[in-house]
Ligand SMILES: O=P(O)(O)OC[C@H]1O[C@H](OP(=O)(O)OP(=O)(O)O)[C@H](O)[C@@H]1O
């Protein structure tokens with residue numbers, strides 16, 4: 364079993380990199396059809412989504428697609444603080460645009476619903492949500508996800524952009540914490 368140690372915890376591979384590549388490719392293909400002619404603006408929610416956004420955007424062929432970034436943070440160690448801090452905003456005008464929020468993971472749903480709240484006054488034409496990973500059993504907010512790469516169990520994971528106290532974002536595979 365492939366494992367990795369990050370700080371004080373051990374993790375085992377739970378999703379190989381190729382499986383994630385495949386779901387991102389499928390998502391890009393679907394978006395290329397759905398979003399044709401919409402001049403979409405993708406918003407990558409940093410930090411965790413940097414790798415997903417990069418992998419996805421390389422496969423987006425929609426004309427006039429654009430990407431921008433905002434930075435939010437709510438996790439401390441392995442748990443949500445329940446509060447979403449905005450650390451960096453964007454300057455693009457969302458009015459009458461098709462906006463696609465890019466998340467690495469929707470867990471409790473607190474971050475994504477908070478993001479929707481933050482941008483609602485910008486009067487976008489529509490706001491779609493795309494997430495690489497989704498934990499349905501952890502969701503405590505009512506939110507519609509338009510594109511979901513993969514549903515996963517309610518365990519703490521790292522890799523593919525996701526961190527444990529800043530560590531492990533660079534790992535191409537996804538790893539699940541080994542409970543002590
Ligand atoms: O659905 P939720 O329970 O809100 O969890 C999802 C959020 O948690 C992670 O962000 P985090 O706050 O860890 O910041 P990071 O992206 O900088 O790692 C992840 O990138 C999502 O944005």
Ligand SMILES: Nc1nc2[nH]cnc2c(=O)[nH]1
Pocket residue numbers: 438468469470471518519520521525526527
């Ligand atoms: N690293 C990491 N960040 C998260 N944010 C929400 N859920 C998770 C998770 O399982 N792992």
